[in-house]
Amino acid sequence: MTMQEKVITGADVLTMLIPSGGWVIYGDDFDSIRYDEGIAPITKKEFTEGFAKYEIWQSESQFEKAASKQSLLDRLGITADEAKLLLA
Amino acid sequence: MAAGAGFKTFATGDVLTAADTNGYLMQGIWVFANATARDAAVTSPQEGNACYLKDTDQILVYSGSAWVVKSGGSPLTTKGDLYTYSTTDARLGVGTNGQVLTADSTAATGLKWATAAGGGGKVLQVVNASYGTAVSSSSNTYADTGLTASITPSAATSKILVLVSQNGIQKSSANASTRLQLRIMRDSTAIFTLGTRFLYTNTTLELVGGSASASYLDSPATTSATTYKTQFGSTGSDASVSVQANSTENSTITLLEIGA
Numbered sequence: 001m002t003m004q005e006k007v008i009t010g011a012d013v014l015t016m017l018i019p020s021g022g023w024v025i026y027g028d029d030f031d032s033i034r035y036d037e038g039i040a041p042i043t044k045k046e047f048t049e050g051f052a053k054y055e056i057w058q059s060e061s062q063f064e065k066a067a068s069k070q071s072l073l074d075r076l077g078i079t080a081d082e083a084k085l086l087l088a
Numbered sequence: 089m090a091a092g093a094g095f096k097t098f099a100t101g102d103v104l105t106a107a108d109t110n111g112y113l114m115q116g117i118w119v120f121a122n123a124t125a126r127d128a129a130v131t132s133p134q135e136g137n138a139c140y141l142k143d144t145d146q147i148l149v150y151s152g153s154a155w156v157v158k159s160g161g162s163p164l165t166t167k168g169d170l171y172t173y174s175t176t177d178a179r180l181g182v183g184t185n186g187q188v189l190t191a192d193s194t195a196a197t198g199l200k201w202a203t204a205a206g207g208g209g210k211v212l213q214v215v216n217a218s219y220g221t222a223v224s225s226s227s228n229t230y231a232d233t234g235l236t237a238s239i240t241p242s243a244a245t246s247k248i249l250v251l252v253s254q255n256g257i258q259k260s261s262a263n264a265s266t267r268l269q270l271r272i273m274r275d276s277t278a279i280f281t282l283g284t285r286f287l288y289t290n291t292t293l294e295l296v297g298g299s300a301s302a303s304y305l306d307s308p309a310t311t312s313a314t315t316y317k318t319q320f321g322s323t324g325s326d327a328s329v330s331v332q333a334n335s336t337e338n339s340t341i342t343l344l345e346i347g348a
Binding site for chain 1: 223
């Protein structure tokens with residue numbers, strides 16, 4: 001059994017470029033993007049280039065999350081399993 | 089046969105000429121230019137008297153109280169006309185396509201063309217549509233899912249049964265509070281909220297796949313074209329949710345007009 005390769009979508013790119021949210025997109029159509037009031041629109045160039053940058057961003061983001069998590073566990077002096085136990 | 093001369097009462101001693109014979113006695117039916125000429129000539133008609141009026145091309149017989157049309161003079165003028173009667177012969181023009189002839193005592197002829205009443209509880213028409221483009225939102229402001237269908241009710245008393253299957257609903261992993269909200273709109277009016285906590289897990293786990301369904305009985309009270317659609321949003325407003333998230337996950341909407 002093989003893992004299905006994730007297809008990067010316009011929504012993924014917007015999540016990367018505007019992590020605070022406040023947008024809607026239909027398919028991967030740049031022209032369909034609607035923004036909430038106060039959200040600065042992105043350019044078509046940023047959007048198009050975002051597809052190539054997304055995987056790197058996601059890896060870095062996950063790495064940062066993991067590092068933050070480990071740092072917190074270290075400060076608390078507990079393991080991940082012990083943290084799960086506390087949250088259960 | 090000489091042309092009819094009208095009516096004449098002969099008196100004792102009158103000489104009966106050939107013209108009198110041809111113009112009066114040979115006339116089984118008196119011929120007049122019009123009703124005015126007839127009434128001027130025949131001041132005391134008797135039951136069974138008959139006349140022909142040139143202007144209207146009608147044969148009339150005196151009933152004892154009035155001249156009654158017995159033939160000719162059809163009031164019909166147009167394709168689809170019906171020959172009816174009020175206090176005299178009357179024309180009833182054809183109705184519009186799909187209308188049926190209905191008894192109506194308030195109408196002059198006792199008849200009218202009217203839209204066929206829907207049989208109570210019967211399905212009068214069905215409209216179906218689907219939509220398969222992925223739509224994502226990270227806004228808590230409702231946005232169209234792209235799923236939409238329009239229907240024109242045949243009667244204002246009809247109800248519309250709205251059946252929705254919103255497929256491929258999905259939430260991203262960005263925020264634990266993320267959840268999907270979904271509602272049904274009639275034109276610009278929200279008529280039914282399916283829910284505001286779809287896919288809520290209180291974790292940052294991505295949740296893929298799923299469906300939200302609803303059936304809602306609406307009373308639009310109109311015979312104008314009416315559009316039904318669904319709208320969605322991300323209640324968390326900072327992480328995205330999607331509908332029709334995968335190309336195989338088409339959403340469907342079905343509208344059934346139910347007769348009153």
